[in-house]
Amino acid sequence: MNSSVLLHLMVMLVQLWPYSPSTQSSSAQNTVQSFTAVRRVKRGWLWEPLFATEEQITPNPMYIGQLKSDLDKQEGKLKYNLTGEGAGNIFIINEDNGTIYAIQKLDREKKPFYILTAQAINRSTRLPVEPPLEFIIRVRDVNDNEPQFLDGPYVATVPEMSPEGTSVTQVTATDADDPSYGNSARLLYSLIQGQPYFSVEPKTGVIRMASHMDRETKDQYLVIIQAKDMVGQPGALSATATVTINLSDINDNPPKFQHRLYYMSVSEEAPVGTTVGKVFAEDSDTGDNAAMDYFIEADSSDTFSIITNNETQEGIVLLKKRVDYESQRRYSIEVKAVNRYIDERFLKEGPFEDTTIVKINVKDADEPPVFTLENYVMEIAEGAESGSLVGVVTARDPDDDNSPIRYSIVRSTLLKRLFSINEHNGAIITTEPLDREIASWHNITVTATETRNPEKISEANVYVQVLDVNDNAPEFPKDYETFVCENAVSGQLIQNISAVDRDDSAGGHHFNFSLAQEDANSSYFTVKDNQDNTAGIFTGKSGFRRQEQFFFYLPILIQDNGTPPLTSTNTLTVTVCDCDTEVNTFYCRYGAFMYSLGLSTEALVAVLACILIFLVFFLAIVTIRQQQKKKPPFSEKMEEFRENIVSYDDEGGGEEDTEAFDISALRTRTVVRTHKPRKKVASEIHSLYRQSLQVGPDSAIFRQFISEKLEEANTDPSVPPYDSLQTYAFEGTGSLAGSLSSLGSTTSDMDQSYDYLADWGPHFKQLAGYFR
Numbered sequence: 001m002n003s004s005v006l007l008h009l010m011v012m013l014v015q016l017w018p019y020s021p022s023t024q025s026s027s028a029q030n031t032v033q034s035f036t037a038v039r040r041v042k043r044g045w046l047w048e049p050l051f052a053t054e055e056q057i058t059p060n061p062m063y064i065g066q067l068k069s070d071l072d073k074q075e076g077k078l079k080y081n082l083t084g085e086g087a088g089n090i091f092i093i094n095e096d097n098g099t100i101y102a103i104q105k106l107d108r109e110k111k112p113f114y115i116l117t118a119q120a121i122n123r124s125t126r127l128p129v130e131p132p133l134e135f136i137i138r139v140r141d142v143n144d145n146e147p148q149f150l151d152g153p154y155v156a157t158v159p160e161m162s163p164e165g166t167s168v169t170q171v172t173a174t175d176a177d178d179p180s181y182g183n184s185a186r187l188l189y190s191l192i193q194g195q196p197y198f199s200v201e202p203k204t205g206v207i208r209m210a211s212h213m214d215r216e217t218k219d220q221y222l223v224i225i226q227a228k229d230m231v232g233q234p235g236a237l238s239a240t241a242t243v244t245i246n247l248s249d250i251n252d253n254p255p256k257f258q259h260r261l262y263y264m265s266v267s268e269e270a271p272v273g274t275t276v277g278k279v280f281a282e283d284s285d286t287g288d289n290a291a292m293d294y295f296i297e298a299d300s301s302d303t304f305s306i307i308t309n310n311e312t313q314e315g316i317v318l319l320k321k322r323v324d325y326e327s328q329r330r331y332s333i334e335v336k337a338v339n340r341y342i343d344e345r346f347l348k349e350g351p352f353e354d355t356t357i358v359k360i361n362v363k364d365a366d367e368p369p370v371f372t373l374e375n376y377v378m379e380i381a382e383g384a385e386s387g388s389l390v391g392v393v394t395a396r397d398p399d400d401d402n403s404p405i406r407y408s409i410v411r412s413t414l415l416k417r418l419f420s421i422n423e424h425n426g427a428i429i430t431t432e433p434l435d436r437e438i439a440s441w442h443n444i445t446v447t448a449t450e451t452r453n454p455e456k457i458s459e460a461n462v463y464v465q466v467l468d469v470n471d472n473a474p475e476f477p478k479d480y481e482t483f484v485c486e487n488a489v490s491g492q493l494i495q496n497i498s499a500v501d502r503d504d505s506a507g508g509h510h511f512n513f514s515l516a517q518e519d520a521n522s523s524y525f526t527v528k529d530n531q532d533n534t535a536g537i538f539t540g541k542s543g544f545r546r547q548e549q550f551f552f553y554l555p556i557l558i559q560d561n562g563t564p565p566l567t568s569t570n571t572l573t574v575t576v577c578d579c580d581t582e583v584n585t586f587y588c589r590y591g592a593f594m595y596s597l598g599l600s601t602e603a604l605v606a607v608l609a610c611i612l613i614f615l616v617f618f619l620a621i622v623t624i625r626q627q628q629k630k631k632p633p634f635s636e637k638m639e640e641f642r643e644n645i646v647s648y649d650d651e652g653g654g655e656e657d658t659e660a661f662d663i664s665a666l667r668t669r670t671v672v673r674t675h676k677p678r679k680k681v682a683s684e685i686h687s688l689y690r691q692s693l694q695v696g697p698d699s700a701i702f703r704q705f706i707s708e709k710l711e712e713a714n715t716d717p718s719v720p721p722y723d724s725l726q727t728y729a730f731e732g733t734g735s736l737a738g739s740l741s742s743l744g745s746t747t748s749d750m751d752q753s754y755d756y757l758a759d760w761g762p763h764f765k766q767l768a769g770y771f772r
Helices: 021-028 344-349 413-418 585-597 601-627 663-667 682-695 700-715 755-759 762-770
Strands: 007-013 040-042 045-051 062-066 078-084 091-093 099-102 113-122 133-138 154-159 167-170 188-193 198-200 206-209 220-228 238-248 261-267 275-282 292-298 304-309 314-319 330-339 353-363 375-381 389-392 405-410 419-421 427-430 441-450 457-467 482-485 493-498 512-515 525-529 534-539 551-559 567-577
Touching: 078 091, 091 113, 154 167, 167 238, 188 198, 198 220, 261 275, 275 292, 275 330, 275 353, 292 304, 304 330, 314 330, 375 389, 389 457, 405 419, 419 441, 482 493, 493 567, 512 525, 525 551, 755 762
Parallel strands: 007 045, 154 238, 261 353, 375 457, 482 567
Antiparallel strands: 007 062, 040 045, 062 099, 078 113, 091 099, 113 133, 167 206, 188 220, 198 206, 220 238, 275 314, 292 330, 304 314, 330 353, 389 427, 405 441, 419 427, 441 457, 493 534, 512 551, 525 534, 551 567
């Protein structure tokens, strides 16, 4: 080789090494585990690899390797330096001989390798004798991490009765050791708790069913799984996880009745729909798997029904028809409970249903009477005499004591007047003859009451049909107005007539029309029967004269086809009209009216003229009276003292303003006011004036007088809100009392108080505001 410095580098590389007491002992002695005598030369550097385990705990620095140069004659001329990852704090180098030590424990899981740089420097020149050498120290793994179940604890659910080998769930553990070296991270699963119901696959951690399990026996299991590294070899680290396995329900159990025989009872008074009792079939399953329906298998009477309460899973027996203690006292029915949802996998184990017997006793009760029929239909001929028998209703007491029955008719005052009933035997009779034409049917409500217990009452409807009897003769359907012209010719049709009959005919009515034989006018008119229940009236001669005869009265005979047949005579009035070919109905009616009054046209006009003159005279008198004026109720002297309402739009200037309005306006007759009856105050004022000379203005007499006038103004409904009342008892100077007027007063408004105006009522509200 050239004269370059030869350095011998021994580097300790850490790799995954199985854990054992021997390795732990050798680590404590800080000895090398293995040595590979491989000499490698690169750019003048030479090193021999040495190997040791991680996590070695020593009281002294751990030896890693040594740098050595052929130029190093051990004279102390060379100095070795170490830089890079961990240099100085994890790794140190003896600068004299190049030996490398680790002064801290190494953890592969934190840092698996370190990159360092070695350098040889001449102490004298402080220059490198060789280029820097970069090398890697790898940390060799040891089994220092136990497995961990990161997702635990586990919860899994599997259907009950699942076959063996059914997968339940999978557990997974992790190991932080190096999986690429040794067996430190190779895990093995085993079952610590859960045999013989479950098993686990050693390599995958899949938990499987090991036997058939019934949820109704036990519905939850706690399984403990262990995971070991180093494939379960001695000294391996381990961890455990708990798995809670719940068995879900399937429909593998049929319903079972709690009792083979149920006893129930129901009163014979119970209405339809009454709950008779309940049955219950237990099902060990839950949810929909326990849902069931109830059916009645055997009930020949069809008296009862059953429904299912979906919340409680009970069967409720209901009364479908009324029961009668006297007719049948006991019933026996068979009830079946069937699962609503059935799992076909378990059909071979038997039907998912169960049956039981229900015996029902009928309890006796005091029942109301029972009619033989709910509705009776009876018939009676119209016109039957009072007291005629219509029919008989019958009721009985269904109880064993057979209480006597009392009958009565209710709900209609009219029916009580037409019918009565024998309260002992239920015979219904008429109290007066019945007329089918007034009412062809009568509805009667009959009650039957127990004499021993009047609260027990029953009702029945009785429908009475009144049979028709031919007791009504035919007649005209209306009053005919028949007219004939004076120039009518013989054989002319002047009226078509028909007939009606209030009786009822099974084969239909048929009427015959003819003129009465004794008719004196038979030569003037004839009747032709059309054989269709109508007839025509024809003239029997030509020409008629109103002056000779205004009306003709024709007796028309109408006969029905009843048994026996009835005949009636109906009068047809024919009025003669002054016309040519067509009849003016209004004119004919007017002429007939005048003829009936016995007046001519001229006489009627004269009467109407008199009535018109009388009305005009009466209206003239009324108008004149309304224009007359009534005399005013007060004299001219009283006009000075009475109050007046004056309407004007100008706002006054106060009591000193004497020119705001013309005082003569107070005297005008245009003022409209409804005067109330007033006192005659003229004499009273003069009397008060004389008394005031002695008593003065503060006397009670003046206060009473002012109060009375104020009360009159307040109670007068015609006075507007701004009305003002001023009353003067006397005027002038030298008076002992003085003047009540404010006109000419020597005192100013500032010297007076007008607060009392606010107490005079709403009519003086605006006036009081002026003096505030």
